[in-house]
Amino acid sequence: xxxxxxxxxxxxxxxxxxxxxxxxxxxxxxxxxxxxxxxxxxxxxxxxxxxxxxxxxxxxxxxxxxxxxxxxxxxxxxxxxxxxxxxxxxxxxxxxxxxxxxxxxxxxxxxxxxxxxxxxxxxxxxxxxxxxxxxxxxxxxxxxxxxxxxxxxxxxxxxxxxxxxxxxxxxxxxxxxxxxxxxxxxxxxxxxxxxxxxxxxxxxxxxxxxxxxxxxxxxxxxxxxxxxxxxxxxxxxxxxxxxxxxxxxxxxxxxxxxxxxxxxxxxxxxxxxxxxxxxxxxxxxxxxxxxxxxxxxxxxxxxxxxxxxxxxxxxxxxxxxxxxxxxxxxxxxxxxxxxxxxxxxxxxxxxxxxxxxxxxxxxxxxxxxxxxxxxxxxxxxxxxxxxxxxxxxxxxxxxxxxxxxxxxxxxxxxxxxxxxxxxxxxxxxxxxxxxxxxxxxxxxxxxxxxxxxxxxxxxxxxxxxxxxxxxxxxxxxxxxxxxxxxxxxxxxxxxxxxxxxxx
Amino acid sequence: xxxxxxxxxxxxxxxxxxxxxxxxxxxxxxxxxxxxxxxxxxxxxxxxxxxxxxxxxxxxxxxxxxxxxxxxxxxxxxxxxxxxxxxxxxxxxxxxxxxxxxxxxxxxxxxxxxxxxxxxxxxxxxxxxxxxxxxxxxxxxxxxxxxxxxxxxxxxxxxxxxxxxxxxxxxxxxxxxxxxxxxxxxxxxxxxxxxxxxxxxxxxxxxxxxxxxxxxxxxxxxxxxxxxxxxxxxxxxxxxxxxxxxxxxxxxxxxxxxxxxxxxxxxxxxxxxxxxxxxxxxxxxxxxxxxxxxxxxxxxxxxxxxxxxxxxxxxxxxxxxxxxxxxxxxxxx
Numbered sequence: 033x034x035x036x037x038x039x040x041x042x043x044x045x046x047x048x049x050x051x052x053x054x055x056x057x058x059x060x061x062x063x064x065x066x067x068x069x070x071x072x073x074x075x076x077x078x079x080x081x082x083x084x085x086x087x088x089x090x091x092x093x094x095x096x097x098x099x100x101x102x103x104x105x106x107x108x109x110x111x112x113x114x115x116x117x118x119x120x121x122x123x124x125x126x127x128x129x130x131x132x133x134x135x136x137x138x139x140x141x142x143x144x145x146x147x148x149x150x151x152x153x154x155x156x157x158x159x160x161x162x163x164x165x166x167x168x169x170x171x172x173x174x175x176x177x178x179x180x181x182x183x184x185x186x187x188x189x190x191x192x193x194x195x196x197x198x199x200x201x202x203x204x205x206x207x208x209x210x211x212x213x214x215x216x217x218x219x220x221x222x223x224x225x226x227x228x229x230x231x232x233x234x235x236x237x238x239x240x241x242x243x244x245x246x247x248x249x250x251x252x253x254x255x256x257x258x259x260x261x262x263x264x265x266x267x268x269x270x271x272x273x274x275x276x277x278x279x280x281x282x283x284x285x286x287x288x289x290x291x292x293x294x295x296x297x298x299x300x301x302x303x304x305x306x307x308x309x310x311x312x313x314x315x316x317x318x319x320x321x322x323x324x325x326x327x328x329x330x331x332x333x334x335x336x337x338x339x340x341x342x343x344x345x346x347x348x349x350x351x352x353x354x355x356x357x358x359x360x361x362x363x364x365x366x367x368x369x370x371x372x373x374x375x376x377x378x379x380x381x382x383x384x385x386x387x388x389x390x391x392x393x394x395x396x397x398x399x400x401x402x403x404x405x406x407x408x409x410x411x412x413x414x415x416x417x418x419x420x421x422x423x424x425x426x427x428x429x430x431x432x433x434x435x436x437x438x439x440x441x442x443x444x445x446x447x448x449x450x451x452x453x454x455x456x457x458x459x460x461x462x463x464x465x466x467x468x469x470x471x472x473x474x475x476x477x478x479x480x481x482x483x484x485x486x487x488x489x490x491x492x493x494x495x496x497x498x499x500x501x502x503x504x505x506x507x508x509x510x511x512x513x514x515x516x517x518x519x520x521x522x523x524x525x526x527x528x529x530x531x532x533x534x535x
Numbered sequence: 536x537x538x539x540x541x542x543x544x545x546x547x548x549x550x551x552x553x554x555x556x557x558x559x560x561x562x563x564x565x566x567x568x569x570x571x572x573x574x575x576x577x578x579x580x581x582x583x584x585x586x587x588x589x590x591x592x593x594x595x596x597x598x599x600x601x602x603x604x605x606x607x608x609x610x611x612x613x614x615x616x617x618x619x620x621x622x623x624x625x626x627x628x629x630x631x632x633x634x635x636x637x638x639x640x641x642x643x644x645x646x647x648x649x650x651x652x653x654x655x656x657x658x659x660x661x662x663x664x665x666x667x668x669x670x671x672x673x674x675x676x677x678x679x680x681x682x683x684x685x686x687x688x689x690x691x692x693x694x695x696x697x698x699x700x701x702x703x704x705x706x707x708x709x710x711x712x713x714x715x716x717x718x719x720x721x722x723x724x725x726x727x728x729x730x731x732x733x734x735x736x737x738x739x740x741x742x743x744x745x746x747x748x749x750x751x752x753x754x755x756x757x758x759x760x761x762x763x764x765x766x767x768x769x770x771x772x773x774x775x776x777x778x779x780x781x782x783x784x785x786x787x788x789x790x791x792x793x794x795x796x797x798x799x800x801x802x803x804x805x806x807x808x809x810x811x812x813x814x815x816x817x818x819x820x821x822x823x824x825x826x827x828x829x830x831x832x833x834x835x836x837x838x839x840x841x842x843x844x845x846x847x848x849x850x851x852x853x854x855x856x857x858x859x860x861x862x863x864x865x866x867x868x
Contacts, residue, residue: 099636113614124607
């Protein structure tokens with residue numbers, strides 16, 4: 033059979049396409065849920081209308097996103113059985129449990145309370161309505177935790193034994209699966225990266241409106257909130273990324289060696305920032321590298337030894353029998369760099385933005401701006417950024433709005449492809465996980481249909497987002513400002529009132 | 536009763552919950568073409584399920600996840616074996632979810648009509664296919680000694696399963712019509728009642744045929760009890776809606792679904808997916824299940840989470856218990 037169309041290849045492509053696509057919506061959903069809940073909390077506490085308008089604006093963008101996140105998530109759960117049935121048989125005893133927990137605990141939470149939040153504006157007391165949004169946020173985070181625990185088990189299987197007779201892995205310690213270092217660091221890294229996505233999204237959109245001098249009070253607040261989020265999340269993403277890298281150097285040294293295209297082990301191993309030429313053919317055409325940094329990343333010691341791809345492959349051959357245990361080196365090398373590059377770029381711009389818009393009390397009176405003015409971007413005391421540079425900053429913020437999202441996608445491609453040829457590291461190879469009974473034609477059909485449908489939905493989603501982003505925060509009505517304080521179950525007046533929100 | 540038996544019951548409960556709940560929202564989707572006369576009425580119908588359809592759908596995700604964890608072999612055989620029908624269901628559920636959320640996000644007529652068409656078809660097709668799938672599970676399919684499905688797509692389209700598909704379509708649409716009568720006010724409520732009676736009668740004929748067929752082939756004493764409950768409940772549901780007792784009618788149409796799905800699972804037990812090639816190759820609660828340790832953890836989780844889910848989902852229905860009518864739909868949106 034033509035290798036390019038072999039069921040395994042197609043199933044892997046399908047998994048890659050559907051997962052990366054699903055994960056475009058996940059980080060935005062996680063972060064916007066919490067940020068929207070935060071803004072709504074500010075509204076409930078202060079009664080300041082700008083917070084309510086901000087809540088409605090970001091809440092709407094959140095809803096457009098979560099709709100796609102939810103429906104593309106269903107595919108994720110089903111395709112293990114459809115395309116990877118031998119994998120499912122082998123690991124179901126372990127991998128299924130966190131998935132079931134995710135559904136029972138997180139999905140029910142998320143989906144039920146989102147309905148209450150959308151339709152409950154004038155049906156629920158203010159504080160209970162707010163609590164619903166926090167529940168949604170909690171649901172998204174719990175969901176991330178369980179699915180990452182499942183994924184971490186594939187990266188680093190723990191708490192199991194192999195049952196030769198039934199030909200499967202069996203769970204022996206569920207607590208270990210939930211709390212192993214891979215799961216915890218991966219969760220920390222994914223959540224912080226998600227907030228980097230939401231923060232940059234907010235900054236970009238706020239900058240867009242501020243550049244046009246529209247919706248200033250709401251967008252000033254959003255800009256600051258977004259910038260603070262970007263900076264804190266960016267910092268924590270870097271810290272957690274470093275922690276995760278150290279865990280991976282221990283658990284999956286091949287992945288990290290591939291990320292560096294480090295063919296042969298060495299002391300004081302350099303971190304290559306950029307390479308020119310073919311990284312799959314060796315490491316000789318590197319342009320920029322920082323000596324010792326890789327050793328430091330791996331072991332906290334710039335002089336330590338880091339094993340290379342060839343060394344590790346020899347080791348793995350001794351352990352698991354002859355074979356090629358290398359992932360696709362250029363993919364691992366570049367995805368790792370693009371993840372870090374796009375993430376750091378966003379963090380850097382956030383830091384710059386935070387400094388340029390620093391608090392009023394740091395500024396001389398002449399430079400302070402009121403609530404309804406576009407904030408001065410301040411270079412240093414008594415000196416504002418020139419209008420041209422200001423405009424450039426707004427534009428940059430807008431154009432870099434998706435940088436963390438790109439970083440997230442490359443991060444997942446790196447994590448998943450860097451683990452190859454294993455689907456469960458050291459236990460089950462990817463080629464042994466594929467559904468034996470599913471034909472090439474079936475997988476090809478589903479791959480084409482999913483890809484086409486996802487492409488169409490992407491166009492629709494982006495158009496809707498752009499429409500609502502351009503429209504800006506909604507004007508408030510009387511019923512927005514004074515929703516009923518209790519559920520009026522039985523009076524007729526209530527029954528005849530138009531719904532505040534409906535499809 | 537061993538843990539894998541408990542999990543067989545729990546998975547049956549999840550599917551019952553799914554068909555009970557998503558049953559009426561599939562029905563509402565189909566009724567947007569059968570019952571609603573104009574865009575405003577279609578909106579009323581869609582809004583009756585607006586706050587709850589997403590939560591209803593999670594019952595499916597949970598049934599899927601629980602099957603994966605409790606009966607990995609069943610999950611693997613079923614999902615890889617019924618590849619194309621499941622693919623179609625997945626595509627429908629994707630479009631359907633987006634359709635609900637995006638329909639009102641633009642005010643152009645063409646945009647909304649397109650999404651309304653999408654809601655109709657993506658409610659109708661899964662409503663049929665779930666019945667086809669369950670018909671095949673109960674009847675048994677070509678499963679070999681390695682637990683692999685070796686039939687093809689057209690093997691799934693046998694008369695028994697197709698009848699099953701028609702039953703779920705009609706039953707869900709009937710259930711949806713009763714729900715519409717229960718949740719709306721004004722003219723549409725009156726028409727929903729009238730349509731529900733017609734749908735109920737058609738459902739009764741189809742369901743009786745399907746359930747008797749099932750009983751004749753693989754029934755026992757308990758499945759007969761479930762069959763009788765299902766039929767009596769269906770008759771009671773039709774009687775109640777004819778008398779305008781919408782709440783009772785909905786209770787009974789729900790009970791019909793509960794009893795009918797329970798009957799299918801009763802005829803299945805102790806198999807989870809029988810093989811039509813050789814009885815020795817049947818997937819059973821024993822040979823398809825996870826280890827007792829995994830099942831124990833899952834039982835704890837389900838024991839704590841399920842009552843909570845029932846509690847807050849019921850609360851949702853309580854919060855949105857008001858009827859809605861066309862007067863509640865603002866002209867401009």
